[in-house]
Amino acid sequence: MLPSSSQLDLTFAALADPTRRAILARLAEGDATVNELVAPFDMSQPAISRHLKVLETAGLVSRRQDAQRRPVHIEALPLADAVGWLETYRKFWETSYERLDGLLAELQSFAPKSDQKN
């Protein structure tokens, strides 16, 4: 499944905050509860929960249905899409082809009908 541009917008918006990136880096080492995430950050639990909500909405983390602990789990796929080779590739061709649209329009404004060419 390829990332849509709106999914990437969500991903990048979520990654724009240093605390959220640090939370993701912690979760990359393994699942953690909200309390475990609060400890290293010197932030209140509601503040951390707000960051988690942003990450969850962007699909970057999920909550495991594990009774009361409800550990937070990192979702690797959208992150891979955001930083991955495929997105680089897509950007390259989108940019190039938009320029090609312009060139083709310019050429057709000068050229006779296509069936008379050559």
Added chain:
Amino acid sequence: MQPLSITLPSDREIQVTRSFAAPADLVFDCWTIPALIRRWLGPADWVFITCEFDARVGGKYRFVTRGPDGFEMGSGGTITEFIRPEWMKSTELYDMDWTGGETINSNRFTEVDGITTSVLTVLYATREARDGARATPMAEGMEMGFKRLDELLENPPAY
């Protein structure tokens, strides 16, 4: 017009499909005539230093582009199949070999009612090569981002 679509038809291929509001011979020429290639291929802030394309079976091509920070990127290969204006196949190798060996690139152009669809398929030597591309300037930018992340982990922000 359909937006660009990217698919992975096999574990060694990437396929890029896009339609253009122009006849096939014009789209084909834009891919195969240096004066036209240099007008559109690549980001607008990268300029061609070298743009050679010997448009025939067995002909060679060579592209060198320079980015805004002076970084130069070169690639080239041989045209192996050439049927204007509908089909082209070539080999490609980057000077810095970002693609894990030579790739085989094909491009099919199909015109319907004045709209031409280009299906570009890049076949990599291995799946690892296709999924690689980690050494590109873009990937280096991401690497810098991760270094900042590491620094943050060593010195968590105080609020």
